[in-house]
Amino acid sequence: MTTIDTVELAEKNPDEEQPYAELGLQADEYERIKEILGRRPTQSELAMYSIMWSEHCSYKSSKVHLRQFGEKAPKSDRMLAGIGENAGVVRVSDTLAVTFKVESHNHPSFVEPYQGAATGVGGIVRDILAMGARPIAVMDQLRFGAVDHPDTTRVVNGVVQGVGGYGNCLGLPNIGGETVFDPCYQGNPLVNALSVGVLPVDRLQNKAAAGVGNVVILMGAKTGRDGIGGVSVLASATFEEGSEDSRPAVQVGDPFTEKLLIESCLELYDAGLVVGIQDLGGAGLTCALSETSSAAGLGMRAYLERVPLREPSMLPHEILASESQERMLLIVSPENVEAVLAVCEKWGVLGTAIGEVTEGERLVISWNEHVVVDCPPGSLADDGPVYARPLREPADLILLQADRAETLPRPSDLRATLLTLVASPNLCDKGWITEQYDRYVLGNTVLAQPEDAGLVRLDEESNLGIAIATDGNGRYTRLNPYEGARASLAEAYRNVAVTGAEPIAVSDCLNFGSPEDPAVMWQFAEAVRGLADGCQELGIPVTGGNVSFYNQTGTVAINPTPVVAVLGIHEDVTTRTPMGFAEAGHTIALLGETREELSGSEWAWVEHGHLGGQPPKIDLGHEKKLADVLRAADLVSAHDLSDGGLAQALTESVLRRGIGATVTLTGDAFVALFSESAGRVLVTVKDVDALRAAAGDIPVTVLGTTGGDKLTVEGQFEIPLTELAEAHQGTLGKLYG
Amino acid sequence: MKIGVVTFPGSLDDGDARRAARLAGAEAVQLWHADSSLHDVDAVVLPGGFSYGDYLRCGAIARFSPVMESVIDAARGGLPVLGICNGFQVLCEAHLLPGALLRNAHMHFRNRDWKLKVESTSTAWTSGYTESQEIVIPVKNGEGRYTADEKTLDMLEAEGRVVFRYLDGNPNGSQREIAGIRNEAGNVVGLMPHPEHAVEALTGPFGGGTDGLAMFTSVLSNLGAKA
Numbered sequence: 001m002t003t004i005d006t007v008e009l010a011e012k013n014p015d016e017e018q019p020y021a022e023l024g025l026q027a028d029e030y031e032r033i034k035e036i037l038g039r040r041p042t043q044s045e046l047a048m049y050s051i052m053w054s055e056h057c058s059y060k061s062s063k064v065h066l067r068q069f070g071e072k073a074p075k076s077d078r079m080l081a082g083i084g085e086n087a088g089v090v091r092v093s094d095t096l097a098v099t100f101k102v103e104s105h106n107h108p109s110f111v112e113p114y115q116g117a118a119t120g121v122g123g124i125v126r127d128i129l130a131m132g133a134r135p136i137a138v139m140d141q142l143r144f145g146a147v148d149h150p151d152t153t154r155v156v157n158g159v160v161q162g163v164g165g166y167g168n169c170l171g172l173p174n175i176g177g178e179t180v181f182d183p184c185y186q187g188n189p190l191v192n193a194l195s196v197g198v199l200p201v202d203r204l205q206n207k208a209a210a211g212v213g214n215v216v217i218l219m220g221a222k223t224g225r226d227g228i229g230g231v232s233v234l235a236s237a238t239f240e241e242g243s244e245d246s247r248p249a250v251q252v253g254d255p256f257t258e259k260l261l262i263e264s265c266l267e268l269y270d271a272g273l274v275v276g277i278q279d280l281g282g283a284g285l286t287c288a289l290s291e292t293s294s295a296a297g298l299g300m301r302a303y304l305e306r307v308p309l310r311e312p313s314m315l316p317h318e319i320l321a322s323e324s325q326e327r328m329l330l331i332v333s334p335e336n337v338e339a340v341l342a343v344c345e346k347w348g349v350l351g352t353a354i355g356e357v358t359e360g361e362r363l364v365i366s367w368n369e370h371v372v373v374d375c376p377p378g379s380l381a382d383d384g385p386v387y388a389r390p391l392r393e394p395a396d397l398i399l400l401q402a403d404r405a406e407t408l409p410r411p412s413d414l415r416a417t418l419l420t421l422v423a424s425p426n427l428c429d430k431g432w433i434t435e436q437y438d439r440y441v442l443g444n445t446v447l448a449q450p451e452d453a454g455l456v457r458l459d460e461e462s463n464l465g466i467a468i469a470t471d472g473n474g475r476y477t478r479l480n481p482y483e484g485a486r487a488s489l490a491e492a493y494r495n496v497a498v499t500g501a502e503p504i505a506v507s508d509c510l511n512f513g514s515p516e517d518p519a520v521m522w523q524f525a526e527a528v529r530g531l532a533d534g535c536q537e538l539g540i541p542v543t544g545g546n547v548s549f550y551n552q553t554g555t556v557a558i559n560p561t562p563v564v565a566v567l568g569i570h571e572d573v574t575t576r577t578p579m580g581f582a583e584a585g586h587t588i589a590l591l592g593e594t595r596e597e598l599s600g601s602e603w604a605w606v607e608h609g610h611l612g613g614q615p616p617k618i619d620l621g622h623e624k625k626l627a628d629v630l631r632a633a634d635l636v637s638a639h640d641l642s643d644g645g646l647a648q649a650l651t652e653s654v655l656r657r658g659i660g661a662t663v664t665l666t667g668d669a670f671v672a673l674f675s676e677s678a679g680r681v682l683v684t685v686k687d688v689d690a691l692r693a694a695a696g697d698i699p700v701t702v703l704g705t706t707g708g709d710k711l712t713v714e715g716q717f718e719i720p721l722t723e724l725a726e727a728h729q730g731t732l733g734k735l736y737g
Numbered sequence: 738m739k740i741g742v743v744t745f746p747g748s749l750d751d752g753d754a755r756r757a758a759r760l761a762g763a764e765a766v767q768l769w770h771a772d773s774s775l776h777d778v779d780a781v782v783l784p785g786g787f788s789y790g791d792y793l794r795c796g797a798i799a800r801f802s803p804v805m806e807s808v809i810d811a812a813r814g815g816l817p818v819l820g821i822c823n824g825f826q827v828l829c830e831a832h833l834l835p836g837a838l839l840r841n842a843h844m845h846f847r848n849r850d851w852k853l854k855v856e857s858t859s860t861a862w863t864s865g866y867t868e869s870q871e872i873v874i875p876v877k878n879g880e881g882r883y884t885a886d887e888k889t890l891d892m893l894e895a896e897g898r899v900v901f902r903y904l905d906g907n908p909n910g911s912q913r914e915i916a917g918i919r920n921e922a923g924n925v926v927g928l929m930p931h932p933e934h935a936v937e938a939l940t941g942p943f944g945g946g947t948d949g950l951a952m953f954t955s956v957l958s959n960l961g962a963k964a
Contacts (some may be wrong), residue, residue, distance in 0.1 A: 164846050168879075169787045171749030256747050256790030348746055436846045438877050440934040441785075443753040457940070460756075574939060657944070737843070 004316065005043035006370040014040050023050035029385055036379045044365065044372040047317040048286045048380055055549055057283050058384030061515035062547045065525050068532035073541040078504060080204055081543075086130040086279060087197075088543020089204060090505045092569050096458060097204065098466055099131040100196040102141065102509040102565045104548035108250040109191035113158025117191050118166035118253040122325050124195040125170060126279035129262055130328065132205035132269050133197025136442060137456050138167045140177040140193050141470050141509070141563045142433075145186030147425040147735055152181070155189050156736050162253075163193070164436040169255035170262070173445045174437035175454025178470060178563075181425040185474075187553040192509045192563050196468055198458055203269050207278040209292035209300060209331045209357050214275055216292075216302060216355040217337070218285075219344060220261045220327040224310030227251035227284070227323025257326040257349070264347040265328060273340050276331035286320045286380070288329040289355075293363055294381035302355030304367040316367040331357065391525050392518035401479060403612030405604035406596055410670050415717035417607065418673065419727045422651045424606045427644045428731035429655075446573045450652065452495040452640045457573045465573035469495030469566055471642070472511075474559030475600045476615035481526035485562045486534040486618045490678055491642050492566040493538060497627035498638040498681055499576045501568030506535050508545035508564050513557020515549045523560040524549075531562060537620040540566070577630070579639040580656025584707030586636050587688045588661055590646070591626060592680035593699050596671050602644045603674040622679045626698055630681065633694035641680040647673040649682045654711050655725055662712040663704035669716050738763045738957050741778030743808070743824075745770040745799050749786035750821065750933055757933040758782070761953030773803040780817040780861070780956045781808055783824025785877075785931060795838060795880050796826030805831060817861035817956050818925045822878055825917070825927030834918055834927045835893070836885030841878070842910025848877035850942035851930060852904040853916050857897050860923040865955035872948035874930040876908045876916075881929040883911035883918075893918055901928050 003009075010016075020030040023046065033041050033049045041049060055061060070083060080097055081089040087101035105120025121138055128135045140163045145152045167174050172195070209216065227250065268274050276296070278288045285307070293300040304319050314322070332340050337353060344351030358364070363380070365373035394400075411417040421427055430450065439448040446465060447455035453469035471491040477484025489506065496503045508531060513520040535542055551558045570576060581588075598604055599613025630638055641649045654661050665672040684706055685691045692700050704714070712718040740758035744751045744767055755765035766778050770788075775781065788799035799805060805827065812818045812833050820828035828834045841847060850873050855866040866872070885893070890913055893899050901917035909929070917928025932949030935941045941949070 161845075168846055168877075169747075169749075169790075171786060254790070256787060256792075259749075259787075260746055435848050438846075438848050440848065440875050440877060440931065440940075441749050441753065443756055443934065443937070443940055446939055 004367065004370050004372065006372055007042055007374045010040050010042045016040065018046055020046060020050065023047065024054055025050050029053060037375060042372050044317040044320055045375055047321050048373065051283045051286050051321060052290060052380040053384040055515065057287060059547060060385045060387050061389050061549065062524065063386050064388050065528040068528060069542040072532045072536040074536055074539045076541050079541060079543065081131065083542065083544050085544065086127040086207065088505065088507060089131055090543060090567065091201060092466065093464055095201055097199050097201050098196060098567065099128055099133045099199065100194065100468065100507055100565065100567050101127055101544050102192055102194040102470060102507050102563060103546040104509050104511060105191050105193065106188065106511065106548050106551055109159055110155065110187065110189050112250040113155045114162040115250050115252050117159040117162030119251045119325050120191050120193045121163055121166040122253045122255065122258050123281040124193045125172065125258065126281060126328065128195045128197035129265055130205060130207065130277050130279045131197065131199065132203040133199040134266055135172055135195050135197040135262065137175045137454060138172045138193060138195050139175055139454060139468065139470055141472060142177065142179045143185040143190035143561060144181050145189065146183040147181045149186060153736055159189065159191055160433050160436055166253055166255045168438045170259050171441045173439045173441050173448065175439060175445055175448040175456060176469065177449065179430050179433055182474060182559065184559045188551040188558050190511050190551065190561060194470060194565055196466065205269065205274060205277050207292050208276050208296035209298060210296045211275055211333060212298060212357050212359050213334060214357040215332050215334055215337050215353050216300065216357065217330040217332055217340060217351055218307060218327060218354045219330055219351045220349055221254060221257050221324055222308045222310040222350065223319055223322045224324045225314060225318060225322065228318055228321045251323045251325050253325050260347045260349050261326055261328060264343050264349050267343050268340060271339065273332060273336045274330055275333060278329045280327040280329060282323060284321060284323045290363055290377040290380035292329060292331060293377040297361065299358040299360045299362040300355055300377065301358050302365045304365060306352055306354045308350055308352055316372045389515055389521045390518040391522040393522050394519040400612050401614055405599040405601060405610050405613050408604060408608050408610060414669060414673060415719060418647045421602060421606055421644055421647060423727040423731050424602065425731060427602055427648050429729040430732065431729060432732035432737065446576055447499060447578060451579050452498045455499050455570060455573055455576055463572045463574050465570040467496045467499045467501035467568040467570055470563055471495065472561050472563035474561040475605065475611055477527060477562060478559040478611065479600050479613060479615050481523040481560055482530035483615050483618055485527040485530035487615055487678060488562055488564040489531055489534040490618050490620060490623050491640065492564045493623055493627065494640045494681065496566045496568035497630045498640050499570060500631055501570040502631065503540055503566050503568040503627065505567045506540055506542045506564060508542060508562055510545065510547045511551055511558065511561040511563065512549055513552035517557065520557050527560055527562045531564065534620055538624060577635045577638045579653060580637055581653050581659040581661060581684055581706045582636050582657060583659060586684040586686060586706045588663060588684050588703045588706060589688060589691060590680060590682055590701045590703055591629065591695065591698050593677065594672055594675050594680065595677045597675050597677045601674065601676045616676050616678045618678050625696065626679055626681065629695050629698050633691055634685065636684045636686065638681050638683045641682060643676065645674045645676050646682065650711060651724060651728055653682060654721060655728060658721055659706050660708035660710045660721055661704060661706050662708065662714065664714040738960050739766050739778040740780045740782060741766045741768040741775060742782045742784055743768045743770060743804055745788035745802060747787040747790050748784050750931065751784040753933040754782045754784040754821065757936045757949065757953050760936050761950060761957055763953065763957055768804055770802040770804050773807045775807050775811060779960050783820040783827050785822035785824065788823055788827065796823060796830040799827045800830040809833060812925050815922065815924050819862050819952065820927035821931055821933060822929055825929055828925060828927040833925050834920060835889045836883055838880050838929065839882040839884050840880050841882055846879035847908055848875065849908060851876045851908055853901045853930060854904050856902055857900045857919060860900060860919045860926050861956050861959050862926045862952045863900055863955055864959055865951040871904060873935065873942045873946045874932055874949055875934045875942055876930045878909065878929055881909040881911065883915040885912065900926055
């Protein structure tokens with residue numbers, strides 16, 4: 001029989017050698033654990049500290065930078081819960097609040113794409129649920145390697161089917177997202193998932209395990225051996241050869257159980273039966289037990305032999321480390337336990353009392369009468385190591401920035417260039433992916449992909465709604481992390497604004513290489529600074545987010561990829577502005593100014609494989625004014641200009657409803673079509689004078705008129721919509737269908 | 738008039754079906770899978786989703802739920818029953834309709850607005866359409882490929898029991914482009930596309946389609962005529 005390492009044994013054999021390094025802990029970290037405990041940790045405690053002090057859980061490398069989000073956050077009386085909670089919560093009306101967050105599940109999705117992506121969706125949905133909200137939509141932000149690399153097919157198919165398989169089975173509409181291909185993500189695909197939920201303001205939940213004597217209930221799936229070491233093995237280290245050995249560290253999802261978990265939790269909230277709640281995601285019970293008790297400043301007594309197991313042979317440290325999906329931890333007052341278990345039974349969800357809240361700040365965990373853990377919960381949850389890691393600007397950056405795309409040879413045949421670009425992997429129609437997702441379920445989806453933002457109705461009476469958009473540009477951020485992060489923020493903000501919504505809050509998922517590389521850490525610091533400054537300037541707070549480091553293979557990191565999500569309120573979704581041209585005879589106009597900005601552009605990448613120079617200039621004051629104009633003006637359609645510039649925006653706008661256009665360009669036609677200057681929106685209106693009046697000092701350039709079955713650029717070329725559609729829509733199906 | 742919508746564990750479009758019933762003018766009643774009472778409803782909708790996780794086979798477990806025992810009896814007695822997507826799968830498993838729904842031929846879940854032809858208006862749920870009317874209804878399924886033996890297909894065709902057929906292509910490889918069928922009496926209809934997602938201009942198929950609403954108003958006017 002295996003000897004169980006208990007607190008008693010740890011005191012008896014203080015010098016026993018322990019595999020702290022294999023678990024990802026540094027020697028000095030191990031020493032600190034011994035200092036905290038006054039003895040060596042037990043095997044279970046060592047597992048818990050290694051998990052909670054991992055990069056993924058403790059944010060030890062990022063904490064010193066992330067503080068800016070709080071320090072620079074503009075005051076907002078909408079904010080009901082912020083950074084540090086499972087997800088940020090913002091008030092959207094007197095009675096309703098919305099919670100949203102974007103999170104990464106990158107490493108598991110490379111090792112095992114289907115399950116990695118599926119459980120990524122499952123995990124973020126539980127974060128939203130834990131705040132007291134009904135999840136109402138999801139979005140996914142995907143980055144894959146080169147389109148034609150043999151391994152990309154495996155990852156694309158697995159990830160897309162995983163996102164769809166889980167979200168579709170949960171009954172959550174997928175309302176948007178992004179898909180980008182770039183060789184820099186070859187061994188390190190990014191799978192970020194966003195969920196948004198809605199709750200009555202007075203149903204807000206928190207994770208504190210308050211009230212001595214209250215009962216700790218574990219709800220949901222049985223605990224198995226899957227996902228052990230997910231956060232410490234997968235998410236907190238760089239991939240090396242043989243990553244398939246990590247496969248058992250990937251969790252396996254069961255959306256059906258999660259659906260039942262959602263319904264039962266919501267019923268419990270409405271019945272007022274929950275004192276505190278926390279989802280079990282990365283770090284499983286270890287995280288949930290320590291965070292809930294630490295948040296209350298109290299202790300907890302837990303009995304591991306009561307935890308329902310998938311595999312009865314599991315040892316205490318495995319039970320504590322398991323990342324089995326579809327589980328929640330509830331704190332319930334003793335007189336309500338019976339009612340809680342009755343709701344669990346109604347929905348066919350396991351509910352088990354596994355412990356209680358105690359006096360004093362000790363987390364004491366036993367297994368068949370052996371005490372295997374006895375530690376201060378705060379030392380796990382809050383007092384992990386904090387590193388101010390060295391920062392150094394990448395040595396190649398000066399040369400990279402000097403190598404401007406504006407000096408590259410330009411095409412003579414703009415028609416051919418346009419057709420090549422709109423068919424290229426990053427600009428092509430993503431219908432092959434988004435058709436694998438349910439966008440209709442729940443019946444409140446007003447706008448979904450390929451629109452600039454997802455727009456969801458919250459209230460059938462008032463037509464109040466929310467818009468969400470996410471953006472991230474790894475190439476811009478590689479060229480200039482500070483400006484690249486701001487560019488992503490500006491674009492997501494603009495994408496929300498084009499629908500007519502008012503942007504109110506931000507969430508982010510920061511995907512970077514190894515924090516142990518000073519150049520990566522510099523990129524991270526600069527991107528965070530840019531994002532925090534940008535949010536301050538726009539007057540919208542960051543309400544929560546996630547950091548994913550170690551997205552690199554060997555010494556080569558991914559392009560730094562901060563994904564920014566912006567949430568907006570739409571007062572009346574029936575008045576939303578869609579992106580497509582609606583009918584013939586409307587005036588097409590461009591809001592904003594086009595400069596010669598081609599560095600980091602899709603054109604430079606697709607036509608020249610070039611990345612260099614400085615990304616487009618960002619003027620957030622202008623973006624704010626532009627958003628005001630988009631809400632005030634009477635617009636038939638509005639479409640943000642970003643990757644691929646005006647050529648791409650025109651293509652998407654004409655193809656959306658099959659309404660052609662004739663436009664005339666002033667100045668250099670190539671620059672007009674393919675520059676990626678920020679702060680621009682393509683609109684159509686019935687009354688251009690009214691638009692000019694509403695636009696104030698935002699430049700308005702009339703481009704032409706809608707109508708016909710061609711896209712015509714006067715003096716340059718014309719393309720029948722059928723030919724344009726064939727180029728734009730065929731790419732992904734041909735590659736992966 | 739009361740339209741009951743069954744909620745199985747794993748039902749997903751039950752709320753949408755209730756909304757559609759309300760918009761059509763009915764009182765929508767939630768029926769619980771474990772409760773065998775139909776609560777005096779005048780018609781029943783089996784909604785889309787993944788009942789019981791679609792374990793074993795889509796609809797195979799739902800068919801044995803207490804509420805389905807009652808639905809099966811009532812359907813044989815003439816109660817109008819509509820099965821949408823997973824509900825269609827349940828109706829086939831319950832042998833209220835012939836055939837089966839298999840994994841899509843292209844192996845992907847597919848969500849797309851699709852043009853259908855209404856081929857039979859002599860059902861409780863389609864009398865509000867005109868014969869051969871073309872309507873746009875979203876399809877969204879991974880296992881929607883309607884399959885039956887040749888004899889059954891010929892019988893369905895001969896008896897005019899193909900209710901909806903896909904136009905301009907086939908989203909899942911269904912035999913003879915069949916999107917929906919009815920029983921002999923016409924009170925039971927099953928279809929893979931989702932009429933409950935095409936009842937409001939704001940949220941319906943792209944461009945503002947509400948072609949699905951007539952399914953719910955049809956049953957109400959038939960019930961009204963009978964009462």
